[in-house]
Every structure is written in C-alpha cells, then in structure tokens.
Amino acid sequence: MSTVFDLQAKIKELLPDLDCVIGWKQGYDPLHATPHFMRTEADVDSFIFNPLCVHNPATYLPSLKGKKVGIVVKGCDSRSVIELLQENLINRDDVVIFGLPCSGVVDISKINSAIEKKGLNPGRIESVEADDKTVRIAIDGQKIELAVADVAAPKCTVCRYHNAIESDHFFGDPLPATVENDEYADVAAIESMALADRFAMWNKEMERCIRCYACRNACPMCVCRDHCVAQSRDPHWLTQEDAISEKLFFQMIHAFHLAGRCTECGECQRACPVNIPILTFKRKINKELKELFDYTAGVDLEAKPPLLAFKVEEDNINERGW
Amino acid sequence: MSVLEGKELRIVGFLCNWCSYGGADTAGVGRMSQPTDLRIIRLPCSGRINPLFIVKTLLSGADGVLVSGCHPRDCHYAEGNFYARRRLEVLKRFLPIVGIEPARFEYTWVSASEGQRWQKVVSTFTDQIHGLGKAPRLTPSAEALAAASAL
Amino acid sequence: MVMSGYLKQEDLAAWIDAISADHEVLAPQAQGNSVVFAPYVKGASLVFDRDATTSPKRSVFPQSEPLMNYTYKKDPEDLGKVDLELVEAPAPKPTVVVGSRPCGARGFLAFDRVYYGKTVTDVPYLRHRQNTAFITMACSEPETTCFCHWVGSGPDDAEGSDVLLTPVAGGYFAKAVTEKGEALLAKATVSSDAGKEDEAKAVVQKCKDALGESPDLSTAPARLLERFDDMTFWEAMASKCISCGACTYLCPTCYCFTITDEICGSGGSRIRSWDNCMSFQFTLEASGHNPRPTKAHRLKNRVGHKFSYYPTIHDGNISCCGCGRCIKSCPVSVDIREIVLSAMEPSQEAAND
Numbered sequence: 001m002s003t004v005f006d007l008q009a010k011i012k013e014l015l016p017d018l019d020c021v022i023g024w025k026q027g028y029d030p031l032h033a034t035p036h037f038m039r040t041e042a043d044v045d046s047f048i049f050n051p052l053c054v055h056n057p058a059t060y061l062p063s064l065k066g067k068k069v070g071i072v073v074k075g076c077d078s079r080s081v082i083e084l085l086q087e088n089l090i091n092r093d094d095v096v097i098f099g100l101p102c103s104g105v106v107d108i109s110k111i112n113s114a115i116e117k118k119g120l121n122p123g124r125i126e127s128v129e130a131d132d133k134t135v136r137i138a139i140d141g142q143k144i145e146l147a148v149a150d151v152a153a154p155k156c157t158v159c160r161y162h163n164a165i166e167s168d169h170f171f172g173d174p175l176p177a178t179v180e181n182d183e184y185a186d187v188a189a190i191e192s193m194a195l196a197d198r199f200a201m202w203n204k205e206m207e208r209c210i211r212c213y214a215c216r217n218a219c220p221m222c223v224c225r226d227h228c229v230a231q232s233r234d235p236h237w238l239t240q241e242d243a244i245s246e247k248l249f250f251q252m253i254h255a256f257h258l259a260g261r262c263t264e265c266g267e268c269q270r271a272c273p274v275n276i277p278i279l280t281f282k283r284k285i286n287k288e289l290k291e292l293f294d295y296t297a298g299v300d301l302e303a304k305p306p307l308l309a310f311k312v313e314e315d316n317i318n319e320r321g322w
Numbered sequence: 323m324s325v326l327e328g329k330e331l332r333i334v335g336f337l338c339n340w341c342s343y344g345g346a347d348t349a350g351v352g353r354m355s356q357p358t359d360l361r362i363i364r365l366p367c368s369g370r371i372n373p374l375f376i377v378k379t380l381l382s383g384a385d386g387v388l389v390s391g392c393h394p395r396d397c398h399y400a401e402g403n404f405y406a407r408r409r410l411e412v413l414k415r416f417l418p419i420v421g422i423e424p425a426r427f428e429y430t431w432v433s434a435s436e437g438q439r440w441q442k443v444v445s446t447f448t449d450q451i452h453g454l455g456k457a458p459r460l461t462p463s464a465e466a467l468a469a470a471s472a473l
Numbered sequence: 474m475v476m477s478g479y480l481k482q483e484d485l486a487a488w489i490d491a492i493s494a495d496h497e498v499l500a501p502q503a504q505g506n507s508v509v510f511a512p513y514v515k516g517a518s519l520v521f522d523r524d525a526t527t528s529p530k531r532s533v534f535p536q537s538e539p540l541m542n543y544t545y546k547k548d549p550e551d552l553g554k555v556d557l558e559l560v561e562a563p564a565p566k567p568t569v570v571v572g573s574r575p576c577g578a579r580g581f582l583a584f585d586r587v588y589y590g591k592t593v594t595d596v597p598y599l600r601h602r603q604n605t606a607f608i609t610m611a612c613s614e615p616e617t618t619c620f621c622h623w624v625g626s627g628p629d630d631a632e633g634s635d636v637l638l639t640p641v642a643g644g645y646f647a648k649a650v651t652e653k654g655e656a657l658l659a660k661a662t663v664s665s666d667a668g669k670e671d672e673a674k675a676v677v678q679k680c681k682d683a684l685g686e687s688p689d690l691s692t693a694p695a696r697l698l699e700r701f702d703d704m705t706f707w708e709a710m711a712s713k714c715i716s717c718g719a720c721t722y723l724c725p726t727c728y729c730f731t732i733t734d735e736i737c738g739s740g741g742s743r744i745r746s747w748d749n750c751m752s753f754q755f756t757l758e759a760s761g762h763n764p765r766p767t768k769a770h771r772l773k774n775r776v777g778h779k780f781s782y783y784p785t786i787h788d789g790n791i792s793c794c795g796c797g798r799c800i801k802s803c804p805v806s807v808d809i810r811e812i813v814l815s816a817m818e819p820s821q822e823a824a825n826d
Contacts, residue, residue: 028617029618034713041710109506116523123616124616201421210527212718213718231752240537240731240735241731241746242535243460252420271804273508280419286443286550288415312395317407
C-alpha cells in the first residue's frame with residue numbers, strides 16, 4: 001500500500017505546522033475503524049485507509065474553525081468540505097486537504113446481517129483484512145469472505161465522485177466514475193408504494209427513534225450544533241414527548257434545513273443507533289432539486305445553493321393557475 | 323357544540339399581509355360567500371413562511387394548509403415571494419415521501435383587489451380537502467396499542 | 474413451588490403468553506436492523522440470540538412520561554378567575570421484561586441507589602420499579618464490546634433479575650431468583666432435570682473464560698479525580714466524540730432526566746424525559762453561563778460520573794454495567810474502556826515530578 005505510505009510521509013512532513021490531521025485508525029475491534037486525530041508521528045503510523053473507513057471527517061471541521069488542520073478525504077467527504085467552504089463555514093487557507101481515491105466503503109449493518117445469516121455473532125469478530133475488493137473476516141474460528149460490492153454503503157452504489165474533488169495533495173491513481181447518473185432507485189421504491197402505506201411505514205420506523213440526535217451531530221452540514229431548534233424552548237418547535245409526530249417532525253426539519261446543502265455522505269443514517277433509513281428524506285429533496293434547478297451540492301466551490309437564489313421566471317416551477 | 327361539528331375540516335391558511343390578506347378582506351367586504359373551514363394566520367410576507375410552519379401544522383392535525391402571497395413581481399419586499407416560491411415548491415414535492423398527500427398543501431398568489439379570485443381559491447381548496455377527507459394521524463403502532471388495551 | 478427447572482424451547486412462548494395475560498411484556502424484537510424492547514403481542518417473534526440494541530431502561534424509566542396533566546379553567550361567573558385542574562398520571566401497569574441480559578437488568582441497581590436510596594425517594598420511579606419484573610437471559614458468549622466482568626458482574630449475574638434463564642440444548646435452565654420470580658416461574662411448564670443445571674453452569678463458565686481477565690479498576694475513582702483539571706487529556710479523549718446522546722440513551726445505568734411543561738392551549742402536561750449530559754443544554758444555566766461548555770468537559774463528566782463520583786458516594790459501586798452499548802452503537806466508536814484505562818495510566822505531570 002504505497003498510497004497510504006506516501007500519504008503518511010506527507011502528513012509527517014506537514015504535521016509540525018498543523019494542529020492535527022484527521023484520518024482513520026482501527027477502533028475497538030478489527031471490523032470498526034474510528035476517526036483518528038493525528039498529532040504526533042506515532043499517531044500517523046497507526047493511520048489506516050480501507051473500505052472500513054466509513055466516517056466522514058468533514059463533520060469535525062466547523063468546530064475546528066480558526067485552527068490549522070489537515071483532513072484526509074474520500075470523494076464523498078470532499079463534497080462536504082466543498083459545501084462547507086461554499087457557505088464560509090470554514091476557511092480554505094486553514095485546511096490542508098489530503099485527497100484519496102475510494103472505490104467504496106462498507107455498510108457495517110450489512111456485514112452484520114451477512115454474519116448473522118451464517119449463524120454467527122458479529123460481536124465475536126477475531127480479525128479482519130480489508131482491501132478495495134474484499135473483506136475477509138475471521139469469526140468464532142470460521143472465515144467469511146465478503147465482496148465489498150455486496151456490502152457497500154448505499155451511497156457507494158450510486159457514487160459518481162470516487163476521487164476527492166478538492167485537495168491540496170492527492171495520493172494514488174484517480175478512479176474512473178462507475179455511475180453515469182444517480183437514478184434515485186431507493187426513493188422511487190418508496191414512491192411506488194401507496195401514500196397510506198408510506199405514512200404507515202414511517203410511523204413504524206420512527207417509533208423506535210430514541211431522539212439521541214446522532215443523525216444531527218454526525219452530519220457535517222448541521223452547523224447550528226449547540227443551538228438546534230430541536231432543543232430550543234423558545235421558539236418551541238418540538239416537545240419532549242415520546243411521540244412519533246415529534247420524531248418525524250425533527251427528521252423533516254433536518255431534511256429541510258439540508259435542502260440544497262446535503263452532499264449525501266450518509267452519516268445521518270449510518271450514525272442512527274436504531275437504523276432508521278433517514279437518508280431517504282434528504283435524497284428525495286436532492287432528487288427534486290436536481291429536477292427543478294439541475295443542482296448537485298458540494299461539487300462546485302463557486303455555485304450558489306438553489307434555495308438561496310431565485311429567478312424571476314422559474315424554468316421548471318409550474319405555478320398552479322387558480 | 324357547534325352545528326358545524328363534524329362537517330368542517332381543519333384547514334389553516336398562511337397569508338401575506340399585503341396582498342392575500344387584503345384579498346380575503348375584499349372578498350369579505352364584497353359579501354362573497356365562502357366555506358368556513360379555513361383559519362387564517364397573517365404573516366408579513368410569504369417569504370416569512372418557514373416551510374416548517376406548514377409541516378408542523380400538517381403533523382399537528384390539520385387536514386389542509388393553504389399559503390397565499392403576492393403575485394410574483396408584486397412583493398411588498400421586492401423579492402420575498404420569489405424565495406418563497408422555491409421553498410414551497412420543494413416542500414410540496416417533498417411531502418409525498420413521508421406519505422402526506424401533496425394535495426393537502428397548495429400555494430398560490432392573490433392580490434388585494436382580487437376578492438373574487440380569493441373566493442375561488444378558498445372554495446376550490448376546501449372542496450379539494452373535503453374530497454380527501456380527514457388527514458391520517460401518526461399513532462403508536464397496532465402492537466403497542468394492542469398491548470395497552472389488553473390490560 | 475418450582476424454584477428451578479428445565480424449560481423446553483417450545484414451552485417458552487406459552488409461558489410468555491401466560492405472563493402477558495396480566496402483565497405488559499416488553500421483549501426484544503427485530504425492527505429494521507436493530508433489536509428493540511417493544512411491547513409483546515401473542516405470536517411476535519423474539520430475538521434472544523444477541524443482546525438488544527436498546528437497553529430495557531424504558532420499562533422502569535420511560536423515555537418520556539407525564540407526571541401530571543393540567544387544565545386552566547375559566548370561572549364563567551367571574552371571568553377574571555382561573556382555576557387549575559390537576560390530574561395525576563395513571564399508575565403504571567405491571568410489567569415484565571423478558572430476555573434482557575444480566576447487565577441490562579442489573580443497570581437498575583444504579584438507579585435504586587439514587588432514586589430509592591438513603592436520602593431520596595422518587596415516587597414515579599418507585600411505582601415503576603415495584604411494578605416491574607425481569608426474566609433475564611444469561612450470556613453464553615461475550616461480544617468484543619462486553620466488559621461486565623470489569624465492573625463486578627458476569628454472564629450469569631442474577632442481581633437485579635427475578636428469573637434467570639440460561640440457554641442449554643433444547644431450551645433453557647430456568648431459576649427463580651426472587652419471590653416475584655417464583656410466581657412468574659410457577660406459570661411455566663418446567664421439569665426437574667439435574668443434568669441441565671450442570672450444563673447451564675458449563676455454558677456460563679465457557680462465557681466467563683472467553684471474557685478473560687479484567688483490569689483492576691480500584692484506582693480509577695482517585696485517578697479520574699486527579700485528571701479533573703487535565704483538559705489536554707480530556708480534549709484528546711473527546712476529539713472524535715460528536716456529542717450526540719446515543720451512549721446515554723442506550724445506557725442501562727444513565728438516569729438523568731429533565732422536566733418540562735408542554736402546554737397546548739389551556740391544557741398541558743408536566744413530563745419527565747431522558748436527559749443527556751453530552752448535550753450543551755444539560756448544564757446551560759439561565760444566565761447563559763455553561764460550566765461544561767465543550768464536549769471535552771461533557772465527556773469528562775460522563776466517564777467521571779460512572780467511574781469516579783458515583784462509586785465515591787455509593788460504596789465503591791461503579792455506575793456502569795459493562796453492556797458495551799455505548800461502544801457498539803457510538804457512531805464514531807468512542808470506547809469508554811479505553812478512556813478509563815488511559816486515565817489510570819501515570820499522567821505526564823506525574824512523570825515530570
């Protein structure tokens with residue numbers, strides 16, 4: 001893995017001028033990577049990059065504004081960085097971007113399901129080897145081999161940006177795009193259901209929400225942070241009741257606050273401890289924004305988010321004439 | 323109990339102060355008959371309407387929400403309704419994914435002089451909501467209810 | 474009365490049905506890719522082969538519950554006069570939690586010392602507590618996030634449980650632990666089978682062996698206190714924390730709550746709901762001052778509370794049951810074990826002295 005080696009060498013070279021560099025290392029077990037804040041050369045040695053590096057390090061950038069930091073990004077992560085730059089939430093001069101090509105990351109819950117299907121307990125992982133194509137897992141004395149493509153995070157199956165779009169230092173060979181256009185098949189699948197069934201589905205899905213707001217805090221674009229309407233008593237948008245309407249309302253708030261800003265990194269859904277498919281809401285809005293304004297968030301530093309702009313004569317809004 | 327109990331549905335209107343609220347007034351002064359389901363909330367401008375007002379209204383039990391502002395190019399604040407138009411259009415397209423009938427929410431433009439147009443808008447929208455009936459509510463799942471009623 | 478015996482797999486459902494006739498039953502059920510404690514209805518398929526994603530906390534300590542409801546009533550004779558009508562929340566229903574792990578049931582011991590202790594009796598808590606029984610499933614294999622043995626527990630710890638089931642071939646070895654448990658077990662079809670008891674012991678022993686050695690945490694309370702002002706340490710530990718509430722809300726021992734009035738029109742409820750020390754609002758004062766302004770301060774509190782402040786006032790008992798949910802469900806894999814162990818290492822200042 002000369003790519004990682006080159007990257008580590010570059011980080012070590014630049015580290016003295018930086019507060020820290022954010023990347024990944026192995027977490028509490030071999031299947032789980034964890035965000036890694038590198039401050040010393042020894043920290044850099046434990047840096048890893050493979051399909052288990054699911055986290056979006058851009059989430060940490062707004063809270064580090066004003067400090068000089070380095071960040072290692074995949075294609076999707078770089079879109080979040082671009083969106084943050086677009087909105088002046090971070091300064092370009094303060095961030096050193098180390099870009100990587102990425103052929104896809106895993107969805108841990110899919111790996112867990114695959115392990116459970118074999119009658120094994122995913123909590124008993126012994127060792128894992130992961131490369132671009134394959135994840136090899138040793139568990140309870142047995143070996144399981146999974147193709148990354150089969151357990152890929154949903155965002156990776158429709159990814160058009162495998163390489164970091166914006167970077168100061170790029171490592172490895174850029175990968176060609178594998179998908180021409182995102183067809184929003186997941187959104188279409190829900191839209192093929194009757195309205196009443198969709199309503200019933202969300203009713204059921206939201207019931208188990210514990211209102212931990214991991215979805216919000218994992219989101220790189222959720223920048224209200226400590227001043228979120230979800231917890232504000234004045235204005236009092238949400239009550240503390242354990243009610244489905246409150247939980248669903250929060251998800252709708254979240255989706256709407258991200259309209260034209262969401263880069264679909266999928267952290268909201270990945271972070272959800274009870275696996276509620278909430279990325280769907282944001283994807284639905286992005287699908288409509290694409291249709292209405294031909295806009296994709298986080299790919300162009302100069303672009304203006306569509307809900308912060310208007311045209312006197314809109315091209316695609318059909319105003320009802322009654 | 324009101325004689326209209328059971329016959330009326332809950333419809334909430336968000337109207338801009340300068341055009342549509344005036345239009346509704348004109349309709350009233352002109353004694354044009356209108357359905358009585360609509361409850362109006364007056365705002366300074368359609369650009370003041372946070373889409374979340376509408377979502378909150380719908381999730382809190384309204385059967386329909388109507389937004390009306392000044393015609394494009396006529397905004398008292400020059401461009402408030404241009405921003406509103408984009409937000410409201412995105413909201414209208416977003417609602418179906420949650421399972422909310424998009425026809426429960428409409429936005430339109432009525433000027434202060436258009437009393438007759440206001441009458442038509444209210445009548446048409448009220449008919450539309452009556453056609454859809456009461457909106458479904460979010461409730462604890464059948465399992466949770468069954469467990470609670472078993473006791 | 475049967476104190477213990479062998480419960481066949483095929484008789485389990487009938488037993489739970491019998492209990493659910495006069496109790497609300499909460500049992501682990503698959504929803505999406507998660508397993509949550511949800512109300513049991515006849516025929517529901519239950520998940521016992523892995524620990525639930527959520528803890529059984531809501532059985533005794535609901536995510537949110539009304540303490541009372543109230544209505545303002547105008548006096549028609551004197552419109553200036555407004556009366557307040559109060560309605561106390563209804564008494565909780567008798568509840569049985571089926572299929573939590575020993576750690577989950579044991580979590581309430583941490584609550585008991587606080588809400589039903591020497592100085593305070595929390596009535597709403599007590600009403601739930603006395604109304605709830607636990608039929609617990611002993612563990613046959615630990616996960617990478619399990620550390621119950623660190624905090625003085627183990628895979629067959631019956632403390633806090635009323636009935637303990639241990640999975641054996643063809644079913645479970647069931648043992649009543651309390652009087653409540655005896656009454657519940659009396660509803661089951663169990664047979665006496667001495668061989669099964671030995672088999673259960675072997676299952677648990679295997680699990681204990683797999684857990685391995687535990688570190689000695691006896692110096693943790695003092696060491697964490699010494700680290701209190703070492704913000705460099707806490708900032709390093711908290712770097713990757715995103716300050717959400719997944720850890721606290723999934724934790725069987727996190728007992729903090731907030732009370733709010735939710736008013737609509739002339740009526741409202743005073744409700745108590747889970748609070749979360751990872752949140753900025755948790756210690757935000759009315760003046761605008763916040764004694765825990767950063768996530769490093771807040772994570773320090775979470776770890777310090779569980780492994781230092783609580784044991785100091787509660788006879789050395791650690792306010793953590795070692796279930797590992799905070800590690801497993803953390804979106805960024807913050808590992809509380811790693812933090813405690815790092816805090817116990819000799820600090821930089823000490824080395825310089």
